[in-house]
Amino acid sequence: xxxxxxxxxxxxxxxxxxxxxxxxxxxxxxxxxxxxxxxxxxxxxxxxxxxxxxxxxxxxxxxxxxxxxxxxxxxxxxxxxxxxxxxxxxxxxxxxxxxxxxxxxxxxxxxxxxxxxxxxxxxxxxxxxxxxxxxxxxxxxxxxxxxxxxxxxxxxxxxxxxxxxxxxxxxxxxxxxxxxxxxxxxxxxxxxxxxxxxxxxxxxxxxxxxxxxxxxxxxxxxxxxxxxxxxxxxxxxxxxxxxxxxxxxxxxxxxxxxxxxxxxxxxxxxxxxxxxxxxxxxxxxxxxxxxxxxxxxxxxxxxxxxxxxxxxxxxxxxxxxx
Amino acid sequence: xxxxxxxxxxxxxxxxxxxxxxxxxxxxxxxxxxxxxxxxxxxxxxxxxxxxxxxxxxxxxxxxxxxxxxxxxxxxxxxxxxxxxxxxxxxxxxxxxxxxxxxxxxxxxxxxxxxxxxxxxxxxxxxxxxxxxxxxxxxxxxxxxxxxxxxxxxxxxxxxxxxxxxxxxxxxxxxxxxxxxxxxxxxxxxxxxxxxxxxxxxxxxxxxxxxxxxxxxxxxxxxxxxxxxxxxxxxxxxxxxxxxxxxxxxxxxxxxxxxxxxxxxxxxxxxxxxxxxxxxxxxxxxxxxxxxxxxxxxxxxxxxxxxxxxxxxxxxxxxxx
Numbered sequence: 083x084x085x086x087x088x089x090x091x092x093x094x095x096x097x098x099x100x101x102x103x104x105x106x107x108x109x110x111x112x113x114x115x116x117x118x119x120x121x122x123x124x125x126x127x128x129x130x131x132x133x134x135x136x137x138x139x140x141x142x143x144x145x146x147x148x149x150x151x152x153x154x155x156x157x158x159x160x161x162x163x164x165x166x167x168x169x170x171x172x173x174x175x176x177x178x179x180x181x182x183x184x185x186x187x188x189x190x191x192x193x194x195x196x197x198x199x200x201x202x203x204x205x206x207x208x209x210x211x212x213x214x215x216x217x218x219x220x221x222x223x224x225x226x227x228x229x230x231x232x233x234x235x236x237x238x239x240x241x242x243x244x245x246x247x248x249x250x251x252x253x254x255x256x257x258x259x260x261x262x263x264x265x266x267x268x269x270x271x272x273x274x275x276x277x278x279x280x281x282x283x284x285x286x287x288x289x290x291x292x293x294x295x296x297x298x299x300x301x302x303x304x305x306x307x308x309x310x311x312x313x314x315x316x317x318x319x320x321x322x323x324x325x326x327x328x329x330x331x332x333x334x335x336x337x338x339x340x341x342x343x344x345x346x347x348x349x350x351x352x353x354x355x356x357x358x359x360x361x362x363x364x365x366x367x368x369x370x371x372x373x374x375x376x377x378x379x380x381x382x383x384x385x386x387x388x389x390x391x392x393x394x395x396x397x398x399x400x401x402x403x404x
Numbered sequence: 405x406x407x408x409x410x411x412x413x414x415x416x417x418x419x420x421x422x423x424x425x426x427x428x429x430x431x432x433x434x435x436x437x438x439x440x441x442x443x444x445x446x447x448x449x450x451x452x453x454x455x456x457x458x459x460x461x462x463x464x465x466x467x468x469x470x471x472x473x474x475x476x477x478x479x480x481x482x483x484x485x486x487x488x489x490x491x492x493x494x495x496x497x498x499x500x501x502x503x504x505x506x507x508x509x510x511x512x513x514x515x516x517x518x519x520x521x522x523x524x525x526x527x528x529x530x531x532x533x534x535x536x537x538x539x540x541x542x543x544x545x546x547x548x549x550x551x552x553x554x555x556x557x558x559x560x561x562x563x564x565x566x567x568x569x570x571x572x573x574x575x576x577x578x579x580x581x582x583x584x585x586x587x588x589x590x591x592x593x594x595x596x597x598x599x600x601x602x603x604x605x606x607x608x609x610x611x612x613x614x615x616x617x618x619x620x621x622x623x624x625x626x627x628x629x630x631x632x633x634x635x636x637x638x639x640x641x642x643x644x645x646x647x648x649x650x651x652x653x654x655x656x657x658x659x660x661x662x663x664x665x666x667x668x669x670x671x672x673x674x675x676x677x678x679x680x681x682x683x684x685x686x687x688x689x690x691x692x693x694x695x696x697x698x699x700x701x702x703x704x705x706x707x708x709x710x711x712x713x714x715x716x717x718x719x720x721x722x723x724x725x
Contacts, residue, residue, distance in 0.1 A: 104493070114506050145471070147467075153702060168468060177504070178502060178504035178506070179504035179505075180502065180504075181501055181502055181503070181504050182502050186499070186502050186503070188499075188502075188503045188506055188507070190503070190506040190507070195470065195471070195507065196470055196503075196507065197503075197505075198494070198495060198499070200490055200494050200495075202490075203463075203490065203491075203494060203495055206459055206460055206462070206463025206464070206466070206467070206490070206491050206495065207463050207464075207466055207470070207491075207495055208459060208467060209463065209464040209467060210463060210464040210465060210466055210467020210468035210469065210470070210471065210473075210475075211467045211468070211470070211471050212467075213464060213467070213468045213473065214467070214468050214471035214472050214473050216474065217429070217449065217468075217473060237459050237460065237490075239465070240455065240459055241456040241459035241460055242457060243455060243457075243460075243466065244454070244457070244460050246483070247455070248452075250672075268607065275538075289438070314520035327547075353447075400505070401500055401501045401503075401504060401505035402500065402501050402539055402540050403501065403540065403542075403563075403564050404501075404508040404509075404510075404563030404564050
């Protein structure tokens, strides 16, 4: 039996630092892409509170499955920015030796496993992870991050239904970021909330303001406590917005300007900064110092990735079969 | 030696492996219902029914395999695997490589296939070659009760995802199975009949059609060797080549359609590695590029029958050097 030690909440300040790291990292990544120095990637700019908030509620033995928009989840879980950036660049020093690239980075040692870039792929795998935890009588849970786009896949229904019937310890985190690649959610679904869909399948759920990191962390803690106590799945919908395009580069010409500016005014980082400054938890000098620390970390990651070697050609056919 | 059906042989293999290794579990559509003896012995946690949803069955198997279990899933009929292609091909087949070797996917997916039950093209479709083209997965298709058992045991013990195709036409024909822990290695062909004039290379039920044809050809003074591939991936290249190098003639036979089928791969292998020993061009006898019909005579006509195979052999012997 595995004992789960919940990660101690080290205040919103740390959540802010995590969000700043994600934002700076992804913007740097996009900048390198635009300069022709990095392959393309999908950013989660605007959605940082979801990653930072949910991760704070998970224990070190909990397992995490994510998707193509994963840098935030990885960094919030404590992944080394150098190795994430190197993986995005397809370098041998990356977490997957450069074989993943940006789209399906897994870091088993951190419990970030089986990342799939097939939208909904992670939903089909998480039930198996939940089944393993159940069979092993572990206290740990599996958390799966997916978007509203994945929720429109049939596998969402299959996954949540099976998790309900088999009572699997799974936290479904639907990051409803309003965009499904290049299509707005309102074009593809009539409902506004994925949380309603899981209820229909018998899985308790809740929608939370996905741009308020404190609210996300609190809701995630409750959800995790529910799963640990009842050994049943739960769906947490973090209602948020993808502030950048689907995949770099993306001029977002297809995005409604009013909608974009409305969500920009609700930037999760600005919300957290204002709150911390207003409450006197953080001074503007401390905030500036934090930003500088993060900037240096990200610059170092970029340098590390750029300087790292590509994998050898003998890696072309290794790791195919066990 | 026991005389049992291949269907029973698969179940026996599964039961023995479940006794041997507590990580082995089995689930699928009606698994606990139909395999009630297994459910009784191993309990509802290890023998489960699932919704009629192949995608989540296969995905659950992949996720469970990567985190410590060894699932054996029953996807019923091969065409149903089209609902599980994402999970089997993109997840189980690729995530080991993609992750730089962080995960393994020791799982077995069982699917019935081929003519024999007159169930029509959405239950009967030999798609085994689709998976041969998928990196990271292994593919087996046995022809004897003993191999059904022995290959199933190997498949369950393998660290990779194994697609286990069970030819419907063979499932209920009893055959001899050795006692004890009978294990047949994956990747090893079997020589079913020795001969000197021509090699018939096949797998699944058409192995038996080849043996029938070989029997007929004896009266004509033709000595036919029959190689049963058993494992389609990895392919036993040495096993195929040693026979063809001896006879100098090869006819590849399978029920699946010809284009890009296993036969095409075998023919290419022979052309690449045994060309200078060939006395005649390699030919294939396969199913047509058409969905198999339900109507029994049409269904049987889809399958390479002994007379068609024998005719191909005669043509082989008529040409060449």
